[in-house]
Amino acid sequence: MRGILFAISGGFFLTLQSVANARISNGIGTWQAATLTQMTGFVVALLITLILRDRTFRQMKDVKVLYLSGGALAAAVLFSNMTAVHLMGVTLTISLFLIAQLGLALVIDWNGWFGMIKRRLQLPQVIGILMMIGGVLILKW
Known part of the structure; x- marks a missing residue:
C-alpha cells in the first residue's frame, strides 16, 4: 500500500514540477531552469539526509559509474519536459x-x-x- 501511495505522490509531484519548471523557464530559459531545479533538489535532498542523520551517504563511492548517469539524465528529462509543456x-x-x-x-x-x-x-x-x-x-x- 505504501508503494502505491508513493507512486501516486510521485505522479502528482511530477505534474506539479512540470508546470513550475515550464513557468520558471519562461523567465530565465530552459537550461537555466533545469539548473535551478537540479540545485534546489540537491539542497533539499542533502538537508533531509542531514536531518535524518543518515550516514549511508558514505557508501556513494561504491555506486557503479553507469548508474551515476541518472543525475545527468535528469537534466535531459527536465529539458525535454519543459520544452514539451511549452509546445503541447x-x-x-x-x-x-x-x-x-x-x-x-x-x-x-x-x-x-x-x-x-x-x-x-x-x-x-x-x-x-x-x-x-x-x-x-x-x-x-
Missing part, C-alpha cells in the same frame, strides 16, 4: 511521458537489464500500452 501543454506531455516510461520499463523487465529480474511480456501488458496510446489520441483530438 501539460496533459499531453505527461501522457506521453507516462507511455514512454511504461514502454521502456516493460523492455527493461523483459530483457532483465540493469540487474532486474527478467519478466515475460504478456498480451495484457501489450494491450494496456495500446489502450494508453489510444487514450492519448483521444485526448489529442
Whole structure:
C-alpha cells in the first residue's frame, strides 16, 4: 500500500514540477531552469539526509559509474519536459511521458537489464500500452 501511495505522490509531484519548471523557464530559459531545479533538489535532498542523520551517504563511492548517469539524465528529462509543456501543454506531455516510461520499463523487465529480474511480456501488458496510446489520441483530438 505504501508503494502505491508513493507512486501516486510521485505522479502528482511530477505534474506539479512540470508546470513550475515550464513557468520558471519562461523567465530565465530552459537550461537555466533545469539548473535551478537540479540545485534546489540537491539542497533539499542533502538537508533531509542531514536531518535524518543518515550516514549511508558514505557508501556513494561504491555506486557503479553507469548508474551515476541518472543525475545527468535528469537534466535531459527536465529539458525535454519543459520544452514539451511549452509546445503541447501539460496533459499531453505527461501522457506521453507516462507511455514512454511504461514502454521502456516493460523492455527493461523483459530483457532483465540493469540487474532486474527478467519478466515475460504478456498480451495484457501489450494491450494496456495500446489502450494508453489510444487514450492519448483521444485526448489529442
